[in-house]
Amino acid sequence: MALNGKSAVVTGAAMGIGRAITEILLQNGAQVALLDVNKTAGESLMEELNKQYGADRTLFLSCNVESEEQIKAAFQKTAETFGGIDILCNNAGILNESTWEKTVSINLMGVIRGTYLALEHMSKLSGGRGGVIINTASMAGIGPLPTCPVYTATKSGVVGFTRAMATASAASGYGIRINVLCPGFVQTDLMSNITTRLGQFSHLADLAHQLIDKIGIIKVSDVAECLLELVTDDTKNGEALMVFEKGRQYVNFPSFTQ
Ligand SMILES: NC(=O)C1=CN([C@@H]2O[C@H](COP(=O)(O)OP(=O)(O)OC[C@H]3O[C@@H](n4cnc5c(N)ncnc54)[C@H](O)[C@@H]3O)[C@@H](O)[C@H]2O)C=CC1
Numbered sequence: 001m002a003l004n005g006k007s008a009v010v011t012g013a014a015m016g017i018g019r020a021i022t023e024i025l026l027q028n029g030a031q032v033a034l035l036d037v038n039k040t041a042g043e044s045l046m047e048e049l050n051k052q053y054g055a056d057r058t059l060f061l062s063c064n065v066e067s068e069e070q071i072k073a074a075f076q077k078t079a080e081t082f083g084g085i086d087i088l089c090n091n092a093g094i095l096n097e098s099t100w101e102k103t104v105s106i107n108l109m110g111v112i113r114g115t116y117l118a119l120e121h122m123s124k125l126s127g128g129r130g131g132v133i134i135n136t137a138s139m140a141g142i143g144p145l146p147t148c149p150v151y152t153a154t155k156s157g158v159v160g161f162t163r164a165m166a167t168a169s170a171a172s173g174y175g176i177r178i179n180v181l182c183p184g185f186v187q188t189d190l191m192s193n194i195t196t197r198l199g200q201f202s203h204l205a206d207l208a209h210q211l212i213d214k215i216g217i218i219k220v221s222d223v224a225e226c227l228l229e230l231v232t233d234d235t236k237n238g239e240a241l242m243v244f245e246k247g248r249q250y251v252n253f254p255s256f257t258q
């Protein structure tokens, strides 16, 4: 899909990976609605981006992905402003093993909520133009992190949901490709004060730091470039793309039918 003139929504857009995703979509000609629960950071980023790309290219909408009502309103506003929705990036996520139910609600249920509500705007079966949905999971969704079992569960859930929905979409004729990004460690706020985010597993923080040393830390722009590949390559559906210091790699899942 060529991005010029396309309408995109990014959740968790105010900082980190979401901000980098927003910027790469803008650089390639899309209009972007930035959804985030952090109003101050979101509005200040929008002001910055307006100066760079023009006021008609971005829209900040205060939105908590835990709320179906807020997502619905944000999608409606995006569709009215940009004339539809072509791309959805379900990216908002947290790392907090103490408030584990909130972690499930944002990281996994937020992706499902966003996807189902977006179908109403994007699916060709409900008058939409079709398009692409990219979910942000993690390498933890492919290989488990013992330091954060619930975070791992949410990311495995996002990988499974994406792959199942991708096949469902193709079989149903929604006209929507759905893929999942699986980054390794990325330099963002989420990686700060890791020990305090691990809750009852904070005593295992050394294990996390050893793994970080082994795998390395990448930049948000490395993740954004992978997103661009998954959005623009029309052959990709149901793919999980890992990205870490060694490079990028599509996951080869076992097949039970061949
Ligand atoms: N930083 C890392 O090492 C990795 C991050 N990821 C995933 O990437 C995604 C983005 O993470 P980062 O950019 O690292 O984190 P970050 O903490 O830098 O940014 C997250 C953004 O999401 C927003 N957000 C949080 N809860 C929200 C909610 N309920 N509704 C709407 N917005 C909300 C925050 O306000 C913030 O702007 C997450 O899903 C995370 O799990 C995946 C692999 C590695």
Ligand SMILES: CCCCCC(=O)/C=C/C=C\C=C\C=C\[C@@H](O)[C@@H](O)CCCC(=O)O
Pocket (backbone or CB within 6 Å): 095, 137, 138, 139, 140, 142, 143, 144, 145, 146, 147, 148, 183, 184, 185, 186, 194, 207, 208, 211, 215
């Ligand atoms: C510590 C929390 C980080 C949260 C951010 C995130 O999602 C980062 C994920 C990065 C890499 C995940 C790699 C998973 C690897 C596993 O497959 C396994 O190799 C780990 C083995 C455990 C160990 O400590 O050796």
